[in-house]
Amino acid sequence: MDNLIKALALNDEVRVYIVKNTETVNEAIEKHNLWPSSASVLGKVLTMGQLMGSMLKGEEALTIKLQGNGEVGKVVVDGNAKGEVRGFVDHPHVNFINNNGGLNDIYAVGNDGIIDVIKDLKMKDLFTSSVRLTGNIASDFTYYFSESEQTLSLVTLGITINTENKCDVSGGLIIQLLPNASEESISYIESKYDILNNFSNLLIGHTITDILNLIFDNKYTLLEEMNVSFFCPCSKDSFSRSLLTLGSKTLTEILNEDGKIDAECHYCGEKYHFDKTEIQSLIDEAKSQGK
Ligand code: ZN
Numbered sequence: 001m002d003n004l005i006k007a008l009a010l011n012d013e014v015r016v017y018i019v020k021n022t023e024t025v026n027e028a029i030e031k032h033n034l035w036p037s038s039a040s041v042l043g044k045v046l047t048m049g050q051l052m053g054s055m056l057k058g059e060e061a062l063t064i065k066l067q068g069n070g071e072v073g074k075v076v077v078d079g080n081a082k083g084e085v086r087g088f089v090d091h092p093h094v095n096f097i098n099n100n101g102g103l104n105d106i107y108a109v110g111n112d113g114i115i116d117v118i119k120d121l122k123m124k125d126l127f128t129s130s131v132r133l134t135g136n137i138a139s140d141f142t143y144y145f146s147e148s149e150q151t152l153s154l155v156t157l158g159i160t161i162n163t164e165n166k167c168d169v170s171g172g173l174i175i176q177l178l179p180n181a182s183e184e185s186i187s188y189i190e191s192k193y194d195i196l197n198n199f200s201n202l203l204i205g206h207t208i209t210d211i212l213n214l215i216f217d218n219k220y221t222l223l224e225e226m227n228v229s230f231f232c233p234c235s236k237d238s239f240s241r242s243l244l245t246l247g248s249k250t251l252t253e254i255l256n257e258d259g260k261i262d263a264e265c266h267y268c269g270e271k272y273h274f275d276k277t278e279i280q281s282l283i284d285e286a287k288s289q290g291k
Contacts, residue, residue, distance in 0.1 A: 002228045004054050004083055005208045009220035010185040016220070017051050017174045018208040019228060024050070024085065025159065025167040027230040031269040032088060035095040036161040037108035038072050043159045044105070044137045045077045046085045047172040050228045052117070053079030063118040068110025068133045071096070075109065078267065083228030086267040103161060106135035115140055117148065138172075145176070152177040154189060158199030169203040173211070232268035239263050239272045240282060248286040255279045 004019040025043040028034060034042060049064055056062065058081060066075040073090025098104040113133035118126050129148035133140055138157045145153035159170040173196065175189055192215055195202060202211055212220060243251065243261065254261060261274040274282070 002050075002083075003208060003225060004050060004228045005212060005225050006054060006223040007212055007216075007220045008223060009212075009216040010181075010188060012221070013178055013181040013185045014189070015176045015178060016212065016216070017054055017176075018171070018211055019047060019050050019054075019173075020169075020171040020203060020208050021047055021050055021228055022167050022170045024228060024230045025170040028087065029161075029165065029167060031230070032092045033269075034089070034165075035093045036165060037094040037096045037103050037105070038089050038092045039161050039165070039167065040103045040159050041066075041072050041075055041105055041109045041137070042077075042087055042089045043161075043167060043170050044157045044172070045075050046087055046230070047157055047159070047170060048137070048141055048155075049077040049079030049085040049087065050083055051172055051174050053081055053083060053085065054224075054226065054228075056081040056119075056121075059122055061120045063116075063120075065116040065118070066109060066113065066133055066137075067116075068113030068135065070106070070108050070110030070113075070135070072108050076266075083226050084231035085228070086230060086232040088266050088269075105137060109133065109135055109137065111135040115144060117144065145174075152181075154196065156196045156199045158201070158203050160200050169200055171199065171203045171208070173199065230268075232265060232270065234265040234268060234270055236272050239265075240274075243274070243282055244286050244289070244291065246286075247291045248283045251279060251283045251286060255283065 002021040002023045007016045009016055028042055029039045061080040064077045071094040075089050077087035079085045094108050096104050096107045114130050115133045116130045118128045120126055131144045131147055138155045141155045145151045154175045157172040160168045162168050259276050263272045
């Protein structure tokens with residue numbers, strides 16, 4: 001089971017979030033038949049969805065959208081406070097290996113574009129903030145936190161996809177400086193840059209608690225540990241409700257022309273089939289609602 005940890009460290013001057021979500025990424029790979037570059041990009045954004053979702057409360061939720069000029073096209077991830085994420089990329093079959101044999105996110109996601117973060121804080125309006133996408137997802141989110149949330153943060157993401165198209169390891173970390181952070185704490189974090197920048201290596205063979213110990217030398221207060229997962233709440237019922245909005249006239253046309261409806265959820269790839277009888281009952285229901 002994937003998990004996420006929240007802690008306070010360095011005399012409560014920094015807040016730390018760490019997630020290890022290899023299963024989440026493998027589930028996304030399986031559901032969308034992702035090739036390595038698409039998997040790397042979507043995996044990292046799913047990681048951000050879980051890390052940022054864990055900063056929410058109750059029923060609050062968020063959507064992260066990346067629209068860059070790269071091969072994968074648009075990337076969309078939904079996350080919530082329970083650590084559940086779902087998401088997709090426009091083009092699942094992208095694979096680009098750079099000269100060093102590693103995956104190249106900049107080619108996949110692009111070096112120019114926009115990141116939108118839309119938060120549903122269960123108030124009247126949604127909150128949207130946007131920053132430029134430069135292709136380095138972790139630094140773009142570091143910039144996002146300082147620009148949009150006025151929080152100095154360090155974001156690091158790690159993921160490895162093997163030649164069998166499976167994720168060996170995936171995870172991420174956010175360290176946020178609280179307003180009382182001292183120079184000593186800032187220097188301490190800077191002294192850890194080297195190990196943090198190679199986060200995939202850190203994830204191999206270490207639990208998230210091990211990583212917390214490694215970085216902060218046991219000097220932290222654990223706030224919460226939670227399970228996280230890939231979860232899409234779609235159902236045949238939710239698809240029926242959206243089909244109803246087509247109205248009885250259009251549904252009758254579909255019944256006469258195709259005699260069936262095959263719908264697929266963008267977020268999880270789940271397929272829903274509606275046969276003649278089911279379309280007829282949707283038509284009856286639409287009529288009874290005056291649609
Ligand atoms: Zn779904």
